[in-house]
Amino acid sequence: MSVASPRKSARERLLAAADELFYAEGVHSVGIDRVIERAGVAKASLYSAFGSKDELIRAYLRGRHESRRARILGGVSRFTDPRDRLLVVFDLLAESAGKPGFRGCAFYNAGSEVDPSGVVREEADHNRDWTRSLFAELARDAGVADPAEFAEEMIVLYDGAIVGARQGRGPLAAITARAMAAVLLDAARR
Amino acid sequence: MSVASPRKSARERLLAAADELFYAEGVHSVGIDRVIERAGVAKASLYSAFGSKDELIRAYLRGRHESRRARILGGVSRFTDPRDRLLVVFDLLAESAGKPGFRGCAFYNAGSEVDPSGVVREEADHNRDWTRSLFAELARDAGVADPAEFAEEMIVLYDGAIVGARQGRGPLAAITARAMAAVLLDAARR
């Protein structure tokens, strides 16, 4: 329980290994054995810490949501102009999409692999609702007449940019989406 | 070899069964046994007709592309006004997204499940290139200054609408995308 533990706990190492493997190869394709091997952990420790693979997937998706949330809030806070604060979300996406290993949206990918109901659905909805609220808030601050509807438009652009980035165009798709968002925002501000 | 065979061939029944099951539950989650059971076909017939599961997946994706292509070309041909011919693509998407059993883009879903390289990647790229060309041609006919760049924008909207439809908003996401496309088109026409 020291401040700087000499070695990360089994739970932390499992989560880090699951994050890498699940995102890179999919939650269904990657088996428990691969995760515990990379984490350097015994199988019993995994089931003691998480209970099931489903719960490990849930923890993986929650971690993805948290780090995404922190990255976006950090980026938004670097600006004061409402227009910049909204558009930087697309800049951050372009940055992510340019990194090696980018493989699109973890939530959508996981949803394509497993039964749409269940933990994946829950976490994906939560992540999506947060994004929607963020866009609505940024749009309201920017003086958009109908922030809720404008947020729906931004989500279409955001989703489209992620798919485009994953399917071949890389960061260019996000840059295209940013330009479209700018046009629409300037047209919607009162 | 008669014109109207009394019963579809094993290959056709396999393809129909694969189409339903793969799209509804994913190419990875659905096993060979499920496919042959639904098709009412022996396992040896599958391997005699397709050679491997990978080739069955390829045939499934090719069929998806062909039917999508036919549906879109049919919809486009119902109009003569270039603006309508472009926007109807989003109307068709809204129509598809409203049908029960809609589960998003077969190519993206399959790509999330299996190794990104290989047959899925090839077929997804082919489908994507066709869509890009279609949008570019429709944009050129509508008098857009830079049809290639405009096509990239339309693809962002199209992808975003599909994701939005799959993740919860149903046809509404496609209707939002259509409205955005109309705004952008009217602004881009010379």
Add this chain to the structure above:
DNA sequence: CTGACGGTAGACAGATCTGTCTGCTACCGT
């Protein structure tokens, strides 16, 4: 008649998957 052909039914091998269980080890607070 006969032989090729397309198809059916199902056993089988070999791999991989989740989840459980048994021992053993090392540390840590009391």
Add this chain to the structure above:
DNA sequence: ACGGTAGCAGACAGATCTGTCTACCGTCAG
């Protein structure tokens, strides 16, 4: 000194996966 806790190592069960193989059946051309 000692008991509890966390963790490691790995065998195991039971299910499921792809792909191969044998054996049999009907049809139709030559």
